[in-house]
Amino acid sequence: MSQINRLNTGARTDSTSRINFTYNGKQMQGVAGDTLASALLANGVNVVGRSFKYSRPRGIVGHGAEEPNAIMQIGSGAATVPNLRATQVELYEGLESASVNGWPNVNFDLMSITGWFGRMMPPGFYYKTFMYPAKLWMTYEHFIRKAAGLGSAPVQDDPDSYDKLNQHCDVLVVGAGPAGLVAAREAARAGARVIIADEQSEFGGSLLASINSIDGQAATSWVDELVAELESFSNVQTLPRSTAFGYYDHNFLGILQRRTDHLGISADSGSRQRLHRVRAKRVILATGAFERPLVFAQNDIPGVMQASSVSTYINRYGVAPGNRMILFTTNDNAYQTAIDWHRAGRAVVAVVDSRSAPSGEIVGSGTGNGYSSNSRLRSD
């Protein structure tokens, strides 16, 4: 397959590079800086899973920890890992990935025939309905097992090693978006011992997908400068790929650092993951926000994606996930996605705004950006 949706304008990807990986046994290519999700979208993969009961096809909706559908089995053999979100898996050479549900495969799913019997399978339907007559249970069970559960656990011993570290600091910053980065910088300049942790591969948070400028400077280069300054301090410890997972009494936090997962599972030396047990004098939570999905009929079908995620794939990864877009919004922010989509050379078919008279600054900038601001619904 070729990267039909690849743009050469991704701020954090190198579109001249090539990284080979497989998805459900198919050879594909992505680029340096991709996540598995952005690489799949670049290759035009629309269906990445099936819903649990009715096996409805599911596509990628988000771009980070909030992704509900793109659940993957990564690697094979002893070091296979089930149920990772494709949006959080960094692409590396030779990565093997497979969708975890859908049988015989996600594109042709026998279970989806359950969808044809909607009246006979009400929401309360439960697979044990099939238990009788008892002598047929063994037959049913074989197939029901295929329908249930996600992913498969490795059967061999884990070849990797793991370690832990007890740490103390004056200020612990959770999240390295604009707020976290500035907080860490101010604390560091004041001489405090600082730890800043972020779950993503690089610091910057929402700014990595921003085309706006800060102090007259592109947001991404502002991030690069700030991160470089942080790393120059001897009193600052930067922890990318590190998820703070628990906040306990008296400012005690647990942080899981993924040290080698992005290089390919089973790196030769060192621990694969490290648990940081941190006791901090002060804690700053700068964890950002998720977009809340809109509720409408059929909003789970492949091709429906969050506006912030569309912008992130275009601006950060250089991937335009599709050709024609209808934008449905309740607020001004999403208009940026229409602008981004238009700049990516794709067609904005319509902007549907639930408000009667949207009138923000960005709404008004629609002229020349592919959408019109003076009508709630515009069609090409």
Next chain:
Amino acid sequence: MLLIHCPHCREDREEEEYSYSGEAHIVRPLEPEALSDQEWGDYLFFRKNPKGIHHEMWYHAVGCRRYFYATRNTLSYEILETYKVGEQPQVSAQGAAQ
């Protein structure tokens, strides 16, 4: 995982270095034989179980191996003070000491 200040070591240490030793300021009767069974039973077995401010005894088991007292809020787990055996608390359920 609480952080507890040992008044002997004069340092904040992890909860796992300590063990809890029950209610503080329980004085052994000078003449046990003069007590009724009920009074003796109260001394041996009956403890306050307050919701809020509580004075209690802790043992710095893997540190200095000495006992001390702590005033702790049993609702919030906040430790308001720690002090040596023989001293009196600065904070009580009635408020701060004069």
